[in-house]
Amino acid sequence: MGFLVIKCGGSIMEDMPQAFYEDIVALKQSGEWSPIIVHGGGPLITSLLAKLDIKTEFAGGLRITSNEVLDVAEMALSGLANKQLVRNIGIAGGRAIGISGTDGGLLEARPAENAGMLGFVGEVSNVQTSIIEHLVEGGFIPVISPIGMDGTGQRYNINGDTAAAAVAASLGANLCFISDIPGILVEKEGEKVKLDAATPAEIDGLIASGQIWGGMIPKVRAAVNALNFGVREAAIMNGLEPGSLLSYARGEIQGTKIIVEQEAIHGN
Template sequence: MDTVVLKIGGSVMEKLPDSFFQSIYELKQSEICNPIIVHGGGPEINQALKQAQVESPFVEGLRVTTEEVLKIAEMVMSGTINKRIVTKITKAGGTAFGMSGVDGSLLEAEPVDSSGKLGFVGKVKKVNENWLNLIMNNDGIPVVSPIGIDGSGVRYNINGDMAAAAVASATKGRLIFVSDIPGVMETIEDKQVIHSKLTKDKIDSMIESGVIYGGMIPKVRSAINALSGGVKETVIINGLAPEDLKEYLNGKVVGTKIVKGEVQHA
């Protein structure tokens, strides 16, 4: 059974209908795929930081993470959000196991930037996928919070898109970014167009021109890196239309597929 890693962004989290989590349970139950959920939590982290009056700027879509920011991010993601998703899957009839990358050193991490300007922002050095396999082989759905740890016990805040790409690479699965938009969009001749396929060269030019910006940058870059790391396929779909997930897994053209091949038009 193929593994499918679903990255659920913080911006879409609260908007997802119960039917979306029902779909995930049904995919597992019908043995269409082994789902793994990796989630973010940006908006709720922002709210918690604001309440605590803690500043946390972004650099190219990545949150500068001091020790104080890390504590709040871990509390929100590994605590509140992680267990909320577990609860939703349980409500749908499934068996979910919430964990962070710290548990069992699931996500072994190292600093993204050795200069230290980003603070405790990490990237995944290694995924200990045996823990994921243990859960999946016992009919469970892993739900992963992207906080990592290094060999000396230092914890790192990892961008959720990057963490999901690393998990998908390690499990040789497909990677689905669940968003609140139907894919990568662009205004062409006064019309909103969804790009059905994008390559690295096209993505680079769209970032340079400003069509792709903010939090979408690490998403598309993670998609490209995932393909290089052995991921079978990467796609951005709309989680607000739960049927899109099933249709994509049934081979239909849905959302924006990130590919290695020749540039194709929208």
């Protein structure tokens, strides 16, 4: 049985069809895969900050996280977003346990390199995999919010992609980034085609040539960074398409796989 870490971005959580959660439950029931969800919630954090009239500042496109902002981030991530996912899995017939990275020291954290500018933004220094393994063995689907904590009890807001990569690497798991696009799209002979696979070097070339641009850049960067964490394979796929996760789990071509090397770029 293999672990499959599924990263759900906060920007598409509201649009996820119930079929997506049914597919996650089907994966669990297959006995071949143990799905683990790591989620974000940036838009929800922004919305709550606005409702509470708390000023949000950004540096280099990243949110500056004071203790006040961190309180709201924890409310949004470990509360609203986390329990929404747990409820949807329950509706689909599964048993999910929502857990914060602070629970049991699941995600041990340290300040990120740019913490001096960004405040309480962290990165994962260690994952207590035994917590995840116990939940999985108990028949549950873990749903993890990316708030970490250090040995002094200081909390840190951790980028969801980074947290998912750290969890996947610690478990030797495959990692799927769920998006609202079918994968990496490039132009060939005047038409948009999806790449079935790409290496980090190939992705760098596509970014440099402008084939990968805009909002796709952070997605592919997150996948490449996952490989740097030690994840053997990361994939970007469309979570709005029913059956996409099951197709990937069966080994069929689904989305775009980001791999260390091996196969060359090719499209459908």
